[in-house]
Amino acid sequence: MHSRSQAEEGVRSTAATTLDKDDLIVITGAGGFIAGALTRYFHEQGFKRLRAVDKKPLPAWYQRVPGVENLSMDLSDPEACTRAVAGAREVYNLAADMGGMGFIERFRIECLRSVLINTHMIEAAYRAGVERFFFSSSACAYNVELQKDPDVRALKESDAYPAMAERGYGWEKLMSEMFCEEYWSERGLKTYIARFHNVYGPYGTWDGGREKAPAALSRKVIEAQDSGDLEITIWGDGTQTRSFMYIDDCVLGVDMIMHCDDLIATPINLGSSDLISINDLVSLIEDIASVVLTRHYDLDAPRGVAGRNSDNTFILDVLGWEPDTPLRQGLAQTYAWIEQQYADRKAGRPTPAGTATASPLAH
């Protein structure tokens, strides 16, 4: 019999309706973009015991939220995972060695090695008796054969199989999703799996080689204005299409997915369903910056799949919600933050991006 979804019942459970404010929440990858925003979100919700973990040294974290226990540890080590999850009621595992296309096409070994983090984190969480475990998967888990046309059909959850994921990064995500599914079915650990589609916003990577298109293009527009050389180089021919989810929608979605018991061990899209070409994205950023640049296209640069969009039928059905921040609004916030970071760096003030490790080959 079909049980009524949370959306049908008109209720949406979240951490605030499920946990006590002094329950321990652990967030990994918290020196990075999304998990940093998630830590701040829980702090703003009044949670008093937050543990944030990342392998980067603390000065390189994008956000250090007041009152949070910040641990700098490498979670590919099983002992570090045991330490990270001790006493936790919920674990949000977002740590991964990742970046935009420029990174994941070049550093497949690093991407694959995130399986160490995910293997040890889920086992440690299970042993520690954690109640709920969240895993950040990716749209890169989807079959690439379905993404060869810019005028793409949006990807629905069943499109991951038969599997032909993005080489390296996508296969690792699929494998780690399977861990989540089996830890639930064999061992009863409640796991939750969101397949994020491109996320953008302030406090994320904007240079150094790991940045994704919205941040990279914003930086290029800022650089062009600063140098007076009003030109921009775009990777690929600009016809590639994507959808972009604002960070505030992402963290809210993570919270709702984690507390929806219709979604245990069930991968779900978390992304915007608003498709845009890279050329139109550049126009939007130019508009925000009040500038028009001469465009050049680098056809040899990494460009990823031709088109990718999120089919939100399932999330609308189960949560009655989908990410809906207008792209222009989110981009304006992002652009303003990157512009400030750029100015700070130029003035010699410390910025997190200035201390982050850009390339795995550097260490």
Ligand code: NAD
């Ligand atoms: P990010 O690179 O900003 O954050 C990831 C963090 O994990 C980094 O700070 C990194 O230092 C940390 N990390 C890497 N290896 C570690 C280790 N061994 N031990 C401890 N920490 C380690 O990336 P993000 O954009 O915030 O992504 C967060 C999660 O969401 C990742 O799992 C990523 O694959 C997933 N995701 C992101 C997007 C996106 O558009 N940003 C899209 C799909 C999926």
